[in-house]
Amino acid sequence: MLDGKTASERLKQFTDDNAEKRRAERIRALPETLRDAAFALLSRKPDGAAWGDEFQGEEASKRRIEAEEAAGKTLDAITPAERTAVFAALYPKLGEILADWWMPTHPVPYQVGYQRKAFRVSPDHREIVLPVRLSDFINIFLRYAIPYPEQDIAFYAAWAPYIGYSYTSADPLGRLFAVAMDRGGPEGDEVFQILTDSARGQHEIGAMGRHVTRALLSASRPDGWEFCEKLLLAAQREEGLRQVILETIDEAHPEAFRRMLRLIIEHDLTRFSATIRALDTW
Numbered sequence: 001m002l003d004g005k006t007a008s009e010r011l012k013q014f015t016d017d018n019a020e021k022r023r024a025e026r027i028r029a030l031p032e033t034l035r036d037a038a039f040a041l042l043s044r045k046p047d048g049a050a051w052g053d054e055f056q057g058e059e060a061s062k063r064r065i066e067a068e069e070a071a072g073k074t075l076d077a078i079t080p081a082e083r084t085a086v087f088a089a090l091y092p093k094l095g096e097i098l099a100d101w102w103m104p105t106h107p108v109p110y111q112v113g114y115q116r117k118a119f120r121v122s123p124d125h126r127e128i129v130l131p132v133r134l135s136d137f138i139n140i141f142l143r144y145a146i147p148y149p150e151q152d153i154a155f156y157a158a159w160a161p162y163i164g165y166s167y168t169s170a171d172p173l174g175r176l177f178a179v180a181m182d183r184g185g186p187e188g189d190e191v192f193q194i195l196t197d198s199a200r201g202q203h204e205i206g207a208m209g210r211h212v213t214r215a216l217l218s219a220s221r222p223d224g225w226e227f228c229e230k231l232l233l234a235a236q237r238e239e240g241l242r243q244v245i246l247e248t249i250d251e252a253h254p255e256a257f258r259r260m261l262r263l264i265i266e267h268d269l270t271r272f273s274a275t276i277r278a279l280d281t282w
Contacts, residue, residue, distance in 0.1 A: 002205055007162035014155070015147050023149055024048055026089040033074060038086050040064075040071035041138060072134045075102055076126060091141075093152040094176075098141070101179045102133060108175070108218070109251040140172045153180045153187060157194040157215075161207040174214025174248075181219040191215075196227055213245050217252035217260075225256040229263050239274050246278035 002010070027038040027048070036046045043064055045051055051060040075083055080099060087102070088095025107120040110129045121129050145156065145163060156163075157177055160170035177195060181188040195215055198206030213231075216224035228245060235242040249260045269275045 002162070002207075004162065007159070007205075011148075011159065011162060014151060016150065019147075019149050023090065026092070030085060030089055034078070034082060034086050034089075036067075037071035037074040038089050040067040041086075041090065043068070043138065068134055068138060069130070072130045073127075076130070091149055093150065097153055097176060097180050097183065098137075100183065101176050102137075104179070111251070136172050141176070145173075153177070154190050154194060157191045158198075158203065158205040160211045161198075161209050170209055170211040171214055172211075174211040175218055177211065177215035178218035181215065181221055181224070192219075192221065192224065196224075199227070199231060208241070208244075210244055210248060213248045214251070217248055217256045220253055222255075225253070225259055228256070229259065232260070232263065232269070233267060239272065242269075242272060243274040243277065246274055247281070249278065250282045 027035055027042075030038060039046055039048050043051070045067070051064045075086065078086075080103070083102065084095045084099040087098035091098060103123075103126070105123065107122055109120050110132045111119075126133075148155065148159075148163070153176070156173060157180075160173050163170070177191050180191045194203060194206055195212045197203035199208050199212050201208070213228055216228050232242065232245045235245070249257055252260070264270065264275060270279070
């Protein structure tokens with residue numbers, strides 16, 4: 001684990017002044033429909049220019065939002081291979097993971113607005129949460145991760161606590177890490193190891209945060225659920241840690257949610273204020 005100042009200094013080695021140029025070249029190599037969608041996800045016009053270059057104020061904002069919504073509908077309508085191509089143009093090493101994150105094969109929980117009320121949407125009705133998916137991608141995956149477009153998922157798993165704007169900025173990345181773990185293979189196992197080591201305080205770079213519990217509880221890995229169970233029981237008087245774990249449970253894998261509820265009952269964890277607060281929110 002690094003302190004903030006050291007992390008900022010070390011992150012500089014991963015920035016690339018030519019990365020934006022290479023990204024634009026990859027996007028322009030796509031077919032026209034896919035190219036328009038990719039540029040829209042970057043909040044740019046179909047020719048790659050910023051909206052403010054031609055339109056100002058509310059008009060520019062309106063056209064940008066319309067283009068982003070059209071891009072989202074395009075991503076929903078195209079084939080898996082085309083969807084992967086769009087995301088790979090933006091993030092070469094994350095194309096397949098982002099494509100699976102965008103169109104999950106099973107119902108996942110989403111939130112809309114300021115009320116923390118998670119609900120699950122059938123894969124047949126993803127249009128209901130299109131604004132949420134767009135917001136997560138544009139505001140999180142692009143805008144705070146954009147300086148490092150050519151890094152892999154392991155990089156983000158390790159550096160997530162330091163590349164956002166606040167302690168909770170990395171939270172939505174947790175679901176992307178869950179997708180990587182559910183895909184399996186060496187890459188998924190590496191992400192799992194980075195996150196669990198981060199939670200233990202044993203990783204050279206990574207640190208504990210909501211992205212860790214979000215990922216481990218959202219993925220379909222019982223060993224990740226068990227890890228979070230042990231983490232919750234070990235929290236003892238660490239009310240902050242308990243709150244971090246509990247506040248991601250209702251958006252977890254359904255079986256992980258059931259297991260955590262049983263744990264709360266069996267160990268009388270309602271004696272802690274963080275548990276009561278989480279229950280009230282659920």
